[in-house]
Amino acid sequence: MKDPVDLADKLALFSEHWSPKVVARLNDYEIKVVKLAGEFVWHDHAGTDELFFVIEGRLTIQLRDPDERRVTLRPGQLYVVPRGVEHRPVADGEVAALLIEPTGTVNTGEAGGGLTATYDDSLLDAPGTDG
Numbered sequence: 001m002k003d004p005v006d007l008a009d010k011l012a013l014f015s016e017h018w019s020p021k022v023v024a025r026l027n028d029y030e031i032k033v034v035k036l037a038g039e040f041v042w043h044d045h046a047g048t049d050e051l052f053f054v055i056e057g058r059l060t061i062q063l064r065d066p067d068e069r070r071v072t073l074r075p076g077q078l079y080v081v082p083r084g085v086e087h088r089p090v091a092d093g094e095v096a097a098l099l100i101e102p103t104g105t106v107n108t109g110e111a112g113g114g115l116t117a118t119y120d121d122s123l124l125d126a127p128g129t130d131g
Contacts, residue, residue, distance in 0.1 A: 022120065028102055039089075064085070
């Protein structure tokens with residue numbers, strides 16, 4: 001990586017929801033930006049934790065853990081969903097977020113369905129860097 005990544009510029013390049021876009025790589029991890037709206041599907045990631053960092057908007061992550069918790073994130077806040085914990089992100093309006101996940105992580109885990117995103121690393125070399 002030779003130039004800094006401008007997240008706002010990268011987010012301006014697409015409009016679809018629930019379709020993460022790879023903007024950088026870190027060892028065996030991918031840094032993704034995503035726009036969210038409404039409710040996602042209940043799912044888990046058996047082999048990995050999942051980091052959500054809210055850039056814009058308000059995101060609630062519902063957790064099916066022993067306490068049936070809800071974690072609400074505002075801009076500048078992050079939360080790590082532990083591996084194997086079933087969860088469902090719910091966006092209040094439109095949310096812009098950053099995700100950090102191992103390469104190859106499917107957004108819906110094993111749940112599948114219509115919101116399963118295709119792999120997209122088209123923003124890696126797209127405009128949105130300063131240099």
